[in-house]
Amino acid sequence: MREVELKMKERAAELLQSGEVARVIGWKKGEFYFDPTPAVFESADELDGFVYNGFCGANLSKYLIQQSKKEGKTAIFLKPCDSFSFNQLVKEHRIKREDIYVIAIECQGKLDVEKLKEKGVSAVTEVEENGGEVVVSSLYGTVTLAKDEVLLSKCETCKSKVHQVKDEEIVFNEMQAGKKDRFEMVEKLEAMTEAERFAFWKEQLSKCIRCNACRNVCPACSCIKCVFDNPASGVAAKANDSEFEEQMFHIIRAFHVAGRCTDCGECSRVCPQNIPLHLLNRKFIKDIDTLYGEYQAGETADGKTPLTSYTESDAEPNDVMNGEAK
């Protein structure tokens, strides 16, 4: 990862110095090693704090909506999964492809600091990735862990290691996609009874503190005016004051991105309450795949989405509910 970081920094400096781009979107060193934050660099001098390490899980593509409207070209570093969101934003006319210089970067799966904490590793100062293992140095010593056990949940089921869009590439090693089935948990929920599912979601969603982080981070959820900011919607309160509001917020949020969600997993990554929000989106993805044919949002920057198209022989809703639809 170190060589990738150095190369990225070098390219960012070159692009900024030559004036080819006016700004670069990447990651900046946070307060600690394990909390790099997305940042915009506007000159080569600012690049001192530039980092790219195992904790750079954030999907940068949403920042383009604001940044690419400014004067000059914007360069951005995209991991393979982020490139799906990029295409989706181009498709929805949120950003213009020609305003942006895409640098495709290597990603070997990003780490979850919470999972490291569960393993008793805190105060991480450095992480070396070594094949299937990670060597984590912290203030309390060095430990070696199996990488699969400390990956972000979105990386466990990594959907692709192929960049869907790129102007240049910084990839040194072959990337391995995740092996886990992303619909495993959805299927498990589907097999439960209605009452069990209700109990599951009630338990999960009642943790929600309505911080709106899932909404704000979602690259598909990019409206400037949002229903949840409308005081008349009944779901714009700072806190959920009924069970219904918890469900309403999450149902509407998931439905708004149905057919457009690229399954980037950012919602679950940012949730401070660890609600498995991606399971909501994946239900839509799974239903769309089975009912209307396999569809991966963001695979291309044009074409129709499942909910803005139809065929005359689509399944009837009542058949879908009774499990008779194919």
Added chain:
Amino acid sequence: MQEVTEKKEFTPNIVAFCCNWCSYAGADLAGSSRLTYPANVKIIRVPCSCRVNPMFVLKAFQQGADGVILCGCHPGDCYYVTGNYYTRRRMSLLYSFLNYMGIEKERTRVEWVSAAEGARFSAVMNDFVKQVTELGENRRLTDLRVKEGE
């Protein structure tokens, strides 16, 4: 004060979204043909079944509906040519999703009723009300404040 000991029989609140051109006219025909459907079906007229935003369905449940049924023209017969094709996809996904959240699947339904199908409208509504009555009150998707003081 007299204590109320008598237990009221459960009569569900049903919200029916009917498109202006087919299903609403179908309801009209049911009426003029003297066919009955339960009085607890509250019809909301919409220009096209495609007008129904998923939020409408949720709002109906929030405000105390026990079942929501959506009626439109038969696929292929939409007054706006393609509206109900979009409805069909949208509602398949929404209802399947609500069920995934644990909402009973018997509470939601989509039926295509044409302007000539007064008898069908009546039959569909009677059947749906019966189904929801058997299921009982909607407790999973409701704002408890709305029912207070009822």
